[in-house]
Amino acid sequence: MSGLFADETVIVTGGTRGIGRAIVDRFAAEGANLVVSSRSEDDVTTVADELSAEYGVDAVGVPCDVTNADEIEVLVDATLERFGEIDALVSNAGGSINDDNLHRIDEDAWDRTVELNLKSLFLVAREVLPPMVESGGGSIVHMSSVNGLDGIGQIAYSSARSGVLGLSRLIATQYGRHGVRSNIVCPGTIETDRRSGQMDETGESRASDEHDGEWTQRDQWIDQYPTGRFGRPEEVADATLFLASDMSSFVNGTHLVVDGGLTAGLDWSFQQQIFGSEETPTRPSKR
Numbered sequence: 001m002s003g004l005f006a007d008e009t010v011i012v013t014g015g016t017r018g019i020g021r022a023i024v025d026r027f028a029a030e031g032a033n034l035v036v037s038s039r040s041e042d043d044v045t046t047v048a049d050e051l052s053a054e055y056g057v058d059a060v061g062v063p064c065d066v067t068n069a070d071e072i073e074v075l076v077d078a079t080l081e082r083f084g085e086i087d088a089l090v091s092n093a094g095g096s097i098n099d100d101n102l103h104r105i106d107e108d109a110w111d112r113t114v115e116l117n118l119k120s121l122f123l124v125a126r127e128v129l130p131p132m133v134e135s136g137g138g139s140i141v142h143m144s145s146v147n148g149l150d151g152i153g154q155i156a157y158s159s160a161r162s163g164v165l166g167l168s169r170l171i172a173t174q175y176g177r178h179g180v181r182s183n184i185v186c187p188g189t190i191e192t193d194r195r196s197g198q199m200d201e202t203g204e205s206r207a208s209d210e211h212d213g214e215w216t217q218r219d220q221w222i223d224q225y226p227t228g229r230f231g232r233p234e235e236v237a238d239a240t241l242f243l244a245s246d247m248s249s250f251v252n253g254t255h256l257v258v259d260g261g262l263t264a265g266l267d268w269s270f271q272q273q274i275f276g277s278e279e280t281p282t283r284p285s286k287r
Contacts, residue, residue, distance in 0.1 A: 004245050005032035009083040011075070012036055013066050013124060014093030016043040018192035019143070022233035023090055026241050028055040035079045037064045038093070058083075066093045066120035069127075076127045085135040088244040089128050091121045092143045094161075099154040110156045117160035122167060125182075129175060137179020139244045142168045144186045146259050161186075165255060172253030181252040183243040188259025189221060191230040226261035 010027050014020040015036040024036050028051045036044045036051070036059060044061025051059040060082055064075040079086055094117040098109040121142055132138040147154060148161030164184060171182035222228070239258045242248050257263060 004030040004241070004247075005087070007031070007033070008087035009033040009035065009079065009085060010088040010090065010244070011079055011086060011128070012090045012092055013064070013120075014038055014143075015090075016040065016047045018194060019187070019190055019233045019236045020092045021047065022237040023092060023240050024051060024059075025055075026234070026237035027088075027090075027244075028057045028059065030241065030245075031055075031057060032088075033057060033083050034059040035075070035083075036061045037066075037075055039063060039065050066091075066124055067115050069123050072123050072127045075124075076131065080131055086128055086132050086138060087135075088139045088141070089124065089132075090141045090143070090240055090244065091124050092240075093120060094143060096154055096157040099157050101153075102155045105155055113156035114160045114163075117157060118163040118167070121164055125167070125171060129171070129180065132180055133175065133178040137181075140168070140171060140180065140182045141240050141243045142182070142184045143240075144168075144184045144255065146186050146188045146257065146263050149186055149255075149257070150263055168255075169253045176252055181243075181248075183248070183251060183253070184255035185236060185239050185243065186255050186257045186259070187231060187236045188225070188257075188262040189230045190233055190236055192233055224262055225259075226264065229260065231258060231260055 005027055010032045012020060012024050012027070012034065015024045016038040020038070024034055024047065028034055034048070034051055034057060036047050038044050041061070041063040044063055046061075048059040048061035051057055060078070062075050062078045064071045066072060076086070097113045097116065099105060099113055100109070125140060128140070132140075142164050144164040145157070145161040146152060147158040148163075148165055152158060168182045168184045171180065175182070222230070236258050239256050243251065243256060
């Protein structure tokens with residue numbers, strides 16, 4: 001433990017599983033006082049107890065539906081009552097709800113997805129900003145996605161995650177003079193325990209030449225990543241810690257892409273089709 005967040009208070013929404021759990025572990029390892037939030041009271045209590053036992057930090061679980069303004073007020077009040085101030089907020093809660101292409105998605109699925117992945121971040125930030133400014137500033141890290149950067153799919157989720165970039169940048173410009181920094185993490189495909197099982201489910205082949213018969217999401221997506229693998233929750237947690245901490249003290253209003261090169265350019269399989277090369281790269285001979 002380097003104590004990067006010793007005696008500082010951090011709220012993490014969606015902090016009980018997957019990327020969120022990796023984030024609270026990473027901040028706990030740096031000595032943070034932690035407020036772990038998700039909708040399940042049992043889950044947040046369990047995770048908070050585990051953090052306290054493993055890292056010796058002061059951690060508390062506060063159940064909260066981040067689409068409910070009243071519950072967010074309770075979350076912030078509970079944090080201030082216990083710790084007195086909020087030094088960092090990680091708005092991690094989100095997810096896709098019955099999303100699809102534009103002509104197939106219904107209005108309710110659109111509304112619920114945008115509410116969870118964009119409006120909720122606005123609601124949480126609106127409640128956190130006044131006490132953060134009053135105490136002299138702090139850092140907000142919003143979780144977005146590569147879907148917010150490129151036209152990958154999932155119309156409602158991608159639209160909402162794109163909106164997160166605008167929201168976070170406006171917070172940066174409007175509250176930077178009050179000591180508040182606001183930045184975004186944009187992960188690619190991250191292999192959480194839950195996601196791993198979904199990616200290994202089989203279906204009818206969409207790429208008959210390479211995966212004749214059955215296919216998995218892993219088969220379909222892995223070639224899109226120049227690193228040849230998907231990300232790990234801990235790698236997103238490291239990026240989040242960097243943006244929340246004083247290591248990025250002059251970083252404000254920007255986004256950090258954690259995607260193994262997904263958005264960098266052509267995927268490897270497409271490059272092979274264009275250039276016809278499967279050889280291992282070697283240094284050119286000198287002339």
